[in-house]
Amino acid sequence: MRVIRGLVLALVLAGMGAGTAVAAACGSDALGTSRTITLKRGAGGAFGTVQHAALPGLERGEVVLTFDDGPVPVLTPQVLDALKAECAKATFFMTGGNLDAHGDLAKRVVAEGHSAGIHSYSHPHLGTLGEVAQLDDLARTQAAYQRLFGVTAAAYRFPFLEETPVLMSALARDGVAVFSIDLAITDWQPADTTPMLAERLSKALDEKGGGIILMHDANKPTADAIATLLRVIKQKGYRLVHVVWEG
Numbered sequence: 001m002r003v004i005r006g007l008v009l010a011l012v013l014a015g016m017g018a019g020t021a022v023a024a025a026c027g028s029d030a031l032g033t034s035r036t037i038t039l040k041r042g043a044g045g046a047f048g049t050v051q052h053a054a055l056p057g058l059e060r061g062e063v064v065l066t067f068d069d070g071p072v073p074v075l076t077p078q079v080l081d082a083l084k085a086e087c088a089k090a091t092f093f094m095t096g097g098n099l100d101a102h103g104d105l106a107k108r109v110v111a112e113g114h115s116a117g118i119h120s121y122s123h124p125h126l127g128t129l130g131e132v133a134q135l136d137d138l139a140r141t142q143a144a145y146q147r148l149f150g151v152t153a154a155a156y157r158f159p160f161l162e163e164t165p166v167l168m169s170a171l172a173r174d175g176v177a178v179f180s181i182d183l184a185i186t187d188w189q190p191a192d193t194t195p196m197l198a199e200r201l202s203k204a205l206d207e208k209g210g211g212i213i214l215m216h217d218a219n220k221p222t223a224d225a226i227a228t229l230l231r232v233i234k235q236k237g238y239r240l241v242h243v244v245w246e247g
């Protein structure tokens with residue numbers, strides 16, 4: 001009994017510790033980041049149930065936030081500010097073109113504790129390109145990433161989620177993790193309003209029960225809605241998990 005009491009006390013204290021940290025920085029009502037899942041750099045893998053297996057260790061009721069197509073001025077900072085206000089950590093899949101054009105912003109993303117992967121150089125339909133062009137796109141993107149961060153990216157998301165055998169082989173060879181998704185809010189339509197995106201997110205969470213969420217930080221309606229979308233996640237009782245790479 002004493003052992004059980006001790007264990008319960010330890011769990012309560014651990015929970016209080018995390019809660020206190022969030023409360024100090026963000027207020028007790030913040031979404032916060034409940035825990036991290038650490039993946040080994042170079043271990044490869046392919047995750048996200050739309051195309052692959054679920055991310056190992058991710059439980060029902062947990063979500064992973066991912067943002068594609070940035071970084072871009074104005075909109076990416078808007079998303080970063082909203083994440084900071086909620087102590088929320090995410091993964092950004094950046095294009096090589098934007099890494100080259102907006103390196104300072106890419107560095108800000110990582111400096112604020114988020115993870116960064118890559119998302120092709122110029123967002124082509126890779127399946128329409130020949131083998132050499134596909135491999136060249138990957139090499140250019142990794143070179144842009146390496147110039148900024150000193151290492152190549154550990155994770156890749158295909159543009160339009162259009163996977164190709166050529167790049168799946170190359171990424172597996174290089175040990176780069178392929179990140180598909182579990183749910184999306186189809187946030188690329190310019191006329192989308194914040195209530196529309198919030199409703200789509202709420203519905204997708206109800207259907208899937210959590211998982212890797214795809215959003216676009218380069219999309220103005222998403223940047224305008226992101227503070228509300230984070231509140232939706234919190235109010236529906238989901239816990240945010242941050243994916244990091246080490247090694």
Ligand SMILES: [Zn+2]
Nearest residue numbers: 068069159160
């Ligand atoms: Zn994209």
